[in-house]
Amino acid sequence: MNFEDIRQQAYAANMQLPKLGLVLFTFGNVSAADRSRGVFAIKPSGVPYDELSPEKMVIVDFEGKIVDGNLRPSSDTLTHAVLYKYWTAIGGIVHTHSTYATAWAQAQHDIPIFGTTHADHCTVDIPCAPPMDDSMIRGNYEFETGFQIMNCFAERELNYKEVEMVLVGNHAPFTWGKDAAKAVYNSAVLETIAQMAMLTKQINPAAPRLKEALITKHFERKHGPDSYYGQ
Amino acid sequence: MNFEDIRQQAYAANMQLPKLGLVLFTFGNVSAADRSRGVFAIKPSGVPYDELSPEKMVIVDFEGKIVDGNLRPSSDTLTHAVLYKYWTAIGGIVHTHSTYATAWAQAQHDIPIFGTTHADHCTVDIPCAPPMDDSMIRGNYEFETGFQIMNCFAERELNYKEVEMVLVGNHAPFTWGKDAAKAVYNSAVLETIAQMAMLTKQINPAAPRLKEALITKHFERKHGPDSYYGQ
Amino acid sequence: MNFEDIRQQAYAANMQLPKLGLVLFTFGNVSAADRSRGVFAIKPSGVPYDELSPEKMVIVDFEGKIVDGNLRPSSDTLTHAVLYKYWTAIGGIVHTHSTYATAWAQAQHDIPIFGTTHADHCTVDIPCAPPMDDSMIRGNYEFETGFQIMNCFAERELNYKEVEMVLVGNHAPFTWGKDAAKAVYNSAVLETIAQMAMLTKQINPAAPRLKEALITKHFERKHGPDSYYGQ
Amino acid sequence: MNFEDIRQQAYAANMQLPKLGLVLFTFGNVSAADRSRGVFAIKPSGVPYDELSPEKMVIVDFEGKIVDGNLRPSSDTLTHAVLYKYWTAIGGIVHTHSTYATAWAQAQHDIPIFGTTHADHCTVDIPCAPPMDDSMIRGNYEFETGFQIMNCFAERELNYKEVEMVLVGNHAPFTWGKDAAKAVYNSAVLETIAQMAMLTKQINPAAPRLKEALITKHFERKHGPDSYYGQ
Numbered sequence: 001m002n003f004e005d006i007r008q009q010a011y012a013a014n015m016q017l018p019k020l021g022l023v024l025f026t027f028g029n030v031s032a033a034d035r036s037r038g039v040f041a042i043k044p045s046g047v048p049y050d051e052l053s054p055e056k057m058v059i060v061d062f063e064g065k066i067v068d069g070n071l072r073p074s075s076d077t078l079t080h081a082v083l084y085k086y087w088t089a090i091g092g093i094v095h096t097h098s099t100y101a102t103a104w105a106q107a108q109h110d111i112p113i114f115g116t117t118h119a120d121h122c123t124v125d126i127p128c129a130p131p132m133d134d135s136m137i138r139g140n141y142e143f144e145t146g147f148q149i150m151n152c153f154a155e156r157e158l159n160y161k162e163v164e165m166v167l168v169g170n171h172a173p174f175t176w177g178k179d180a181a182k183a184v185y186n187s188a189v190l191e192t193i194a195q196m197a198m199l200t201k202q203i204n205p206a207a208p209r210l211k212e213a214l215i216t217k218h219f220e221r222k223h224g225p226d227s228y229y230g231q
Numbered sequence: 232m233n234f235e236d237i238r239q240q241a242y243a244a245n246m247q248l249p250k251l252g253l254v255l256f257t258f259g260n261v262s263a264a265d266r267s268r269g270v271f272a273i274k275p276s277g278v279p280y281d282e283l284s285p286e287k288m289v290i291v292d293f294e295g296k297i298v299d300g301n302l303r304p305s306s307d308t309l310t311h312a313v314l315y316k317y318w319t320a321i322g323g324i325v326h327t328h329s330t331y332a333t334a335w336a337q338a339q340h341d342i343p344i345f346g347t348t349h350a351d352h353c354t355v356d357i358p359c360a361p362p363m364d365d366s367m368i369r370g371n372y373e374f375e376t377g378f379q380i381m382n383c384f385a386e387r388e389l390n391y392k393e394v395e396m397v398l399v400g401n402h403a404p405f406t407w408g409k410d411a412a413k414a415v416y417n418s419a420v421l422e423t424i425a426q427m428a429m430l431t432k433q434i435n436p437a438a439p440r441l442k443e444a445l446i447t448k449h450f451e452r453k454h455g456p457d458s459y460y461g462q
Numbered sequence: 463m464n465f466e467d468i469r470q471q472a473y474a475a476n477m478q479l480p481k482l483g484l485v486l487f488t489f490g491n492v493s494a495a496d497r498s499r500g501v502f503a504i505k506p507s508g509v510p511y512d513e514l515s516p517e518k519m520v521i522v523d524f525e526g527k528i529v530d531g532n533l534r535p536s537s538d539t540l541t542h543a544v545l546y547k548y549w550t551a552i553g554g555i556v557h558t559h560s561t562y563a564t565a566w567a568q569a570q571h572d573i574p575i576f577g578t579t580h581a582d583h584c585t586v587d588i589p590c591a592p593p594m595d596d597s598m599i600r601g602n603y604e605f606e607t608g609f610q611i612m613n614c615f616a617e618r619e620l621n622y623k624e625v626e627m628v629l630v631g632n633h634a635p636f637t638w639g640k641d642a643a644k645a646v647y648n649s650a651v652l653e654t655i656a657q658m659a660m661l662t663k664q665i666n667p668a669a670p671r672l673k674e675a676l677i678t679k680h681f682e683r684k685h686g687p688d689s690y691y692g693q
Numbered sequence: 694m695n696f697e698d699i700r701q702q703a704y705a706a707n708m709q710l711p712k713l714g715l716v717l718f719t720f721g722n723v724s725a726a727d728r729s730r731g732v733f734a735i736k737p738s739g740v741p742y743d744e745l746s747p748e749k750m751v752i753v754d755f756e757g758k759i760v761d762g763n764l765r766p767s768s769d770t771l772t773h774a775v776l777y778k779y780w781t782a783i784g785g786i787v788h789t790h791s792t793y794a795t796a797w798a799q800a801q802h803d804i805p806i807f808g809t810t811h812a813d814h815c816t817v818d819i820p821c822a823p824p825m826d827d828s829m830i831r832g833n834y835e836f837e838t839g840f841q842i843m844n845c846f847a848e849r850e851l852n853y854k855e856v857e858m859v860l861v862g863n864h865a866p867f868t869w870g871k872d873a874a875k876a877v878y879n880s881a882v883l884e885t886i887a888q889m890a891m892l893t894k895q896i897n898p899a900a901p902r903l904k905e906a907l908i909t910k911h912f913e914r915k916h917g918p919d920s921y922y923g924q
Binding site: 486487489506507508509533534537559561562564565566567568569570571593594596599600603632633634660663664 | 807808809810878881882885888889890892893895896897900901903904906907910914921922923924
Binding site: 333368369401403 | 576650651657658661664665675683692
């Protein structure tokens with residue numbers, strides 16, 4: 001089997017989505033990239049998770065062209081391709097319609113940074129990119145979705161290496177990371193943060209954002225040069 | 232066993248309801264139709280899911296008359312019969328009291344189309360038919376429930392082939408599709424849409440409906456003539 | 463083993479509580495009565511569900527006196543005893559702290575009858591008995607809890623054979639039925655009704671109560687003389 | 694293996710966290726103390742629960758110095774150490790980011806005592822310690838977190854032997870008890886109380902606190918000198 005390593009990675013990462021409660025039926029997809037060969041492996045479109053196998057993963061290049069595989073790739077493939085092409089440090093991407101993150105996307109609100117669970121993973125509010133212009137929607141939709149995400153990061157001067165998650169307004173979340181496993185981890189974290197933030201607002205509509213010193217402390221202890229979390 | 236194929240389909244589809252978390256005890260039923268013979272197989276009334284078997288499914292014609300089977304059919308049988316009789320392209324029907332969809336029905340509100348998860352399956356708000364007149368309730372109640380659903384679609388000029396789900400006000404949801412498996416799929420999708428819409432309103436009471444270009448795009452990519460979702 | 467039949471019934475019914483998601487740790491208890499001998503079998507106090515067995519059930523009479531068993535009975539035993547003594551058609555009682563029903567009890571609100579799921583089981587709002595007077599609390603508390611429930615039914619002219627569930631204000635729900643299995647069934651139904659009613663109010667704070675014709679229809683089709691639900 | 698008993702206790706207690714739904718990934722840790730030797734066993738930092746074993750637990754003294762073990766201890770170790778050092782009756786400590794308790798911490802609200810489920814375990818509102826001063830955050834953060842908790846208890850004149858749980862504002866809950874198993878029990882109870890209180894406020898924003906007589910009665914029947922709960 002060609003591209004066995006990334007097919008295996010993409011397969012294993014896709015299978016985590018139902019296990020983590022992040023997808024209903026086929027509402028999600030994960031890809032895993034091999035930068036040395038300029039390709040990624042992605043879930044085939046509309047195939048139920050319990051019928052997946054590593055060899056069913058489709059190999060696509062960063063222009064969105066199919067390189068290997070018998071099945072049609074995920075309908076979101078071009079969004080993955082654009083992000084891989086321009087954000088050159090990414091090794092894995094996940095798209096889901098997980099319940100709470102999608103509700104924030106539908107509400108067209110950033111997820112405010114309310115606590116250390118959020119700050120452990122990201123120092124800013126989770127950005128919600130605005131819905132696209134009609135011309136972009138009617139054009140090459142999935143391709144433009146990638147640009148919508150990148151434009152949102154550019155306007156807000158966010159670094160995709162530090163903020164590994166985004167909501168696309170009226171749509172749903174995308175997450176990424178150094179590899180597919182990390183991108184899946186980020187999807188589960190995002191869903192939890194989204195639920196906690198929603199509940200926080202229910203309990204106290206005037207809940208303040210986390211203060212700067214705590215944001216810095218928690219992010220640094222996990223990700224800074226002197227981090228002391230993990231082994 | 233007579234009608235083995237639709238009995239098996241109805242059995243398999245009914246067994247999906249508890250697995251998908253859509254029913255408590257016996258609060259739901261699925262039927263599967265065979266149009267060539269003008270009959271459908273439906274769950275027997277009040278029998279727990281773990282005591283079901285294909286041969287226990289009851290065979291009923293489109294007038295609601297029992298054709299084969301030893302058990303009493305679901306108390307909602309006449310609603311199924313009416314819908315099969317007049318909506319001639321339907322092959323399966325599901326009724327549940329799934330939590331979030333039922334809450335919207337009890338609130339007597341349509342479910343607004345807030346995002347692409349909804350638009351992937353339906354281009355309009357999920358309609359909530361008004362509660363019936365007292366004379367209809369006191370008359371042939373389950374029979375009239377079918378007409379209440381069809382009248383709601385007629386008044387709003389909705390096509391049952393495009394909108395495969397409805398809430399009956401103060402009661403609960405019904406869904407349908409080309410076969411029983413698709414109708415069950417629609418029940419699970421409806422429950423997810425109902426939960427997301429409720430959360431969206433909690434986060435942002437002024438959340439706008441999805442804009443037209445996105446509604447069209449998402450529905451077309453799954454269901455249009457140039458659809459590119461699935462295999 | 464003495465009283466083997468009711469010990470077995472009480473054991474089986476108690477084991478349903480964690481399975482149905484109605485209890486955390488030991489926060490609940492079920493009893494099963496044998497009216498011919500004037501006794502009931504009840505869960506021992508504070509024993510984890512996975513350490514229960516039929517022979518550990520304690521046999522108590524309707525005055526609350528222990529008749530057989532080596533363990534101390536549930537701390538709520540006197541409430542069960544009082545209800546068995548005065549409500550002579552009851553064969554099983556359940557007490558839980560299930561999440562949504564307890565939230566309504568804490569809110570000191572009746573659960574409004576918003577839909578047919580509720581009407582299938584009960585034709586009125588689920589009553590919430592007011593918290594007890596301080597003198598009753600400081601006196602024979604669990605004994606008085608039984609009277610608080612019966613007084614609430616007397617004042618509202620409710621029939622315990624038709625309304626098989628109650629919230630005790632600031633505390634939690636009690637349910638009952640012809641036997642322990644039916645009482646457990648009612649506990650699960652109550653929890654679902656409580657969740658749906660809470661969500662209904664979130665979606666539409668002005669949601670109307672179910673109209674009389676639907677209340678009657680749904681209750682009658684399950685419980686009336688011409689009922690046609692079940693086998 | 695050295696310290697086999699507390700390593701085993703800490704291991705078993707840590708494994709309860711995912712089982713009880715209190716942690717996502719590695720977002721939590723439990724420790725178990727041996728006061729005769731002045732040490733505690735704690736989860737290693739960032740190790741997934743399904744890769745844990747008793748021998749991986751790290752042994753630390755009450756100053757926070759590692760005594761035995763090959764892995765780095767939890768990043769929250771110093772908070773545990775401080776609490777063990779000053780609250781001399783504690784035998785186990787748990788830290789989680791459980792969803793509802795964390796939402797209350799993020800809302801910076803005490804959890805009001807709304808019902809008997811709460812009073813069975815604690816006679817006061819669950820305290821939410823304020824977020825720390827910036828100088829404490831930038832200093833020895835985890836060490837100061839322990840003092841923040843103790844200061845909160847001192848100011849409110851609470852006794853850590855009676856109130857075995859706290860929310861740290863903007864962060865998450867800590868619980869403790871006579872041993873690690875009791876501390877885990879308290880974490881699950883706290884999460885349930887937090888969810889019920891949030892729902893109570895949704896149903897009735899003006900819900901009153903539990904009255905004094907019920908608070909006393911329920912706490913005393915489980916914990917007073919004449920308690921009659923359990924065996």
